[in-house]
Amino acid sequence: MEHILVRSGKREDIPSILNLIKELAAYEKEPNAVVISEEALMNDAFGTDSAFEFIVAEHDGIVVGTAIFYYCYSTWRGKYIYLEDLIVTKQHRRLGIGGKLFEALIKRTRAEGLRQFGWQVLDWNNLAIDFYKKYNATLDESWVNGRLYFNP
């Protein structure tokens, strides 16, 4: 696929990013789970107390994919990049765009001298699992996600 530009996220990408987040939530069978607003995303990405970063894949000036990430900390291996969401919009899937985004973050992990790059994948998402296996990723099913939810 030609004319795919991978670049850092910008303020004007936020509406497209929220659409991609909603598209992923629907794909993950949780269409109503997205309670975050465009305003909150804008502030959390570009405010003084930034909570995440993102890169985008652009095709003919349109954002068709994103990788949303931030730094986490392993008490075994130190600081690392955690990929929260890797999303390519439906009509642009299976063209290698996800790979370009994923590899950009691997490159950044290496460039920063970090020992680990991490993410989570749903156990039924075989397309995604096959994608990660191509990178010889370690896929560990032994951890359970614990959560407490609040409605402030």
Place this chain on the structure above:
Amino acid sequence: MEHILVRSGKREDIPSILNLIKELAAYEKEPNAVVISEEALMNDAFGTDSAFEFIVAEHDGIVVGTAIFYYCYSTWRGKYIYLEDLIVTKQHRRLGIGGKLFEALIKRTRAEGLRQFGWQVLDWNNLAIDFYKKYNATLDESWVNGRLYFNP
């Protein structure tokens, strides 16, 4: 249990924290997984680009437990506190110390108006799972941890 003080972590706690991290790794059947150094922990907690925070439980001036945490980001629910490790040293377990540490972070989550508090637990760790169930936590087994490791 009396004389348990829960307080913010300090520089001089780092050697105790590394011992607790190693104790947890051994309990989790990964005794050789801890490659992090005292120096790296010190820098990552108290350096200019801080990557985690911790609180400790102190008994008669000795650190007997810790909760190590940092901020993560859910694209569904926004910024949240993620509990990386909750550790109480073996001879002080089952005395309510873990609960004091865990509840301190729940209190902080609420005080900051966040919508989520998160952690992971190994699927065979029934003692820990029973502990989290007392808080009516959501325990979700459907996510697989993906990792790529590097040795810079």
